[in-house]
């Protein structure tokens with residue numbers, strides 16, 4: 001019989017969301033008259049901005065006429081979108097990124113998961129803890145780790161985010177080759193200052209490592225002193241790849257569009273020490289395995305950069321940020337230390353007890369569903385994540401119920 005890729009057997013089964021679902025349905029059965037409020041989900045709730053809807057509709061009409069029909073587009077994305085991205089997200093902020101360095105795709109999940117395949121199998125990898133599981137699991141599948149022992153895979157360097165370091169990991173005291181960073185962070189909502197990011201860039205330059213910078217939540221940054229792109233940091237073009245997505249800013253989670261920036265300056269070496277362009281490698285992979293994002297979706301994404309679209313995206317993210325403020329204020333009033341919720345839609349709460357105990361307490365006493373931090377890694381223990389992706393009415397009611405339950 002054909003053999004499987006046994007690296008898949010090393011994957012620690014993720015029971016997180018099925019465990020949550022089990023506890024929620026048990027509660028609902030026991031309390032059929034008490035509706036629950038879900039604040040655990042990392043998905044947006046509000047519809048697409050009107051500017052995106054309009055552009056989407058028009059592009060679908062184009063597809064219905066012989067004159068305006070589009071078949072296969074460029075694998076890397078249409079110039080209209082790549083140029084809008086380079087101009088608005090980078091050049092306008094003084095970051096030197098050219099349209100030719102942008103690869104449009106159907107998701108930052110796919111890109112941050114696929115990127116590892118252009119690197120060697122023996123490389124040393126640093127991953128955050130708690131973590132967006134994609135970074136870890138894709139490297140486990142590729143055979144870059146040993147087994148999972150007590151919640152951690154052998155072979156990774158773990159970057160702890162703890163109350164002591166303000167949930168921004170410190171630079172490791174050993175050399176690594178590949179570093180996954182995510183700011184504003186999922187799950188913690190923590191942001192990195194310019195100085196903190198500069199320290200990572202300097203470390204990567206010293207190690208000749210590459211930083212994979214996931215900026216999926218950049219649209220929630222309001223503090224102008226915070227960097228939005230890693231390319232705002234001097235020297236980053238030689239050491240960083242950046243992932244972005246239209247999922248969380250413009251509500252594209254069900255529409256699918258994202259992009260990855262691979263600077264042409266980025267180099268990596270082969271076994272003989274000869275240098276190669278990482279941009280060329282990613283271009284080769286992208287063109288071989290991907291056939292481009294649909295034309296109507298790229299048109300809808302382009303509308304994010306129109307004056308109307310930008311205003312609507314700002315209003316949409318402001319709405320979630322106001323939800324986050326309500327959660328942050330309520331949880332702080334109840335005496336909890338929190339991070340996130342200011343330049344992020346997530347609030348990471350130090351529960352001062354096992355995360356599943358606090359999950360059960362909020363479910364059973366308030367009918368509110370959160371995400372237990374232990375599901376995101378060893379350092380997530382003792383914490384929960386609350387998401388601001390919900391209606392104002394539900395956020396307010398959830399906070400009132402939590403206050404009543406814990407007072």
Ligand SMILES: *Cc1c(COP(=O)(O)O)cnc(C)c1O
Nearest residue numbers: 107108109132186216245247258
């Ligand atoms: C939501 C999210 C993304 C975006 O994923 P898409 O595939 O573009 O929807 C990327 N990274 C993190 C950490 C996320 O939470």
